[in-house]
Amino acid sequence: MTDFFKNIPTIKYEGPGTSNEFAFRHYNPDEVVMGKRMEDHLRFAVAYWHSFAWPGGDPFGGQTFERPWFGDGMALAKMKADVAFEMFDILGTPFYAFHDADARPEGATFAESLRNLEEIVEYLAEKQASHKAKLLWGTANLFSHRRWMSGAATNPDPEVYAYAAATVKSCLDATMKLGGQNYVLWGGREGYETLLNTDLAQERAHAGRFLQSVVEYKHKIGFQGAILIEPKPQEPSKHQYDYDVATVYGFLKDFGLEKEVQVNIEQGHAILAGHSFEHEIALAASLGIFGSIDMNRNDYQSGWDTDQFPNNHAEKAVAFYEIIRAGGYTKGGTNFDAKIRRQSLDPEDLILAHVGGMDTCARAFKAAAALFEADALExxxxxxxxxxxxxxxxxxxxxxxxxxxxxxxxxxxxxxxxxxxxxxxxxxxxxxx
Structure with missing residues (x-):
């Protein structure tokens, strides 16, 4: 046990009339809606990267958070895992999600990073065995380190492609070992900054072959989870090859993967692409590739992907209505790819941000379910x-x-x-x- 969240109680459902800020007003995990518990409908997950690895920076300023687990070394990585599972217990969330770089220290070589990943995966497996939260999905960070500055699968250097393949293999192995229900690929640098040095045809072909090899390996090792692509139009690149759901579907068709790969759709990315969240969900469902969602929102006065926690249930209800129309989640879930503001320094802020987000989603889902069950709109x-x-x-x-x-x-x-x-x-x- 750590003392990071000391004196913060386990969050329970107390109903809309409660004055206790450390309580759910709308999310009752055991409430039955449309014949199923709310927890099983919503399948909430906490994002390891924003909650435990993000230092509080933005495009115009650096670190504002000071966390006791920040730094190098396996001891601090294990402290981070301890704090994470304490938070999962406080919130009662059934799932979490992580990148390799969120959980393990970066090694001087790939072999050292792999050893670190394998060690922390063993530790996470022990935590899962004694706690409720399980892995919704794993993924590889192929965008933060300087080696990825020109892309991963689309990099002009074949050695970077090889390093990316080795990294994804290790992360897929880790996801399988932890019983993850999905594996996500997000190409944060899979795009270009200028056409003056870019071969679009070659880069797209390499991205397609890379994804084919991931699917082939999934079947080789018997991974039963879904492979998901997360669309995003740009930022930090000028243009990414996974621009939106429609672009991803065309990409999958070109490489014969439309039956093998689904999408993980993020609210903020949908907005950056000029769409609504519900549009992207509805389109993915109509194409048979809907898998999971990253739940957040953007500040519409800012020009970038601000990844804020949802607080508008009316806005989110339209998205959940489309998820209900699609038949709900199978292996996917509602992952809070959201971060507290850089001025929100306290441990309580981290807990209450999730409480508010979970309440917003529950209120939205119940409204959407009531309309769907009434059959009025349909x-x-x-x-x-x-x-x-x-x-x-x-x-x-x-x-x-x-x-x-x-x-x-x-x-x-x-x-x-x-x-x-x-x-x-x-x-x-x-x-x-």
Whole structure:
């Protein structure tokens, strides 16, 4: 045990009327909604990197946090794990997620980093055996170290590609050993800063082959989890090859991986790509590649990905509605890829940020579930497309263009526009929020 979170109680559900800030108002893990416990619907996870590895910097200033586990060495890495699992226990979260670099010290060589990773994985396995929290997903940090400045799988140096392959193999092995339910690849540097020194075709081909080799290795070792790509349009690169869900799907189709790989969608990344969170979720579900989400929000007055905790349940309810429509999570979950502000220095701030985020998500989910169960919105959707249920309309899709054109003349078809009733539907939505 550490004393980092001393005097902070275990967070319990007390309901909307409580005045206790160290309590859930809306998230009751045992509440049954749509035939399943809330904990099993939402599958909350804590992000190791933002909660325990981030020093509090931003593009214009350096470290503001002083944590007792900051520094090099395995002893401090194990202290970090101790603190992490104490926080998981306080919050009651069923999952966590981590990069290799979050959990283990960086070695002078790959072999040393690998030994460090294997040692900390053993320690994390021991923690998992005696605590509730398990691994939602693992991943490799292929963007922070200077070796990755020109990309990992897309790097012009073949030795960097090889180092990236070795790193991902080690992290996939670690994820499997810890029983992780997913493995995520986020290409933070898989893009370019200028076209003047970039071969787009070669870099994209290398990224595709790299992903194919990851999937091949997954099957070779018998990993039963999902392989996920996390889309992001840019930042720090000018353009990334995994720009958004649609771009990722085209990429997967090109390399024959659309049945093998799904997406982990982040709110902040969706906004940077010019989309809404719910759009990206709905599109991924329609394409059969929805896997998991990173839950956060951006400050819309800032020009970068601020990764703040969610606090607007009405905004998040639309996203959860699309997740419900998609059938809910299978192996995925709601990972808080969010960080407290650099001025929020206290241990209490870290706990309360998650409490607020979990309450926001629970309130959003319950509103979305109530609307879905009422079938009000879905009934309107079915009504709008009802004409396509006729045998004649279905047959038209298999007819040549000239035959369809002839039927318009023969039947004197003269369609009149019908209202989309958007404002009515928005009013209906607001009734449930």
């Amino acid at each position: 009934a309107k959707r079915r009504e709008r497309y009802a004409g396509w249920q006729s045998a004649e309309a279905k047959a038209m899709l298999n007819q040549p263009l000239e035959a369809v054109a002839a039927s318009v003349l023969a039947q004197n078809i003269n369609p009149q526009p019908r209202s989309g009733r958007q404002e009515r539907l928005e009013n209906l939505w607001n009734d449930y929020i």
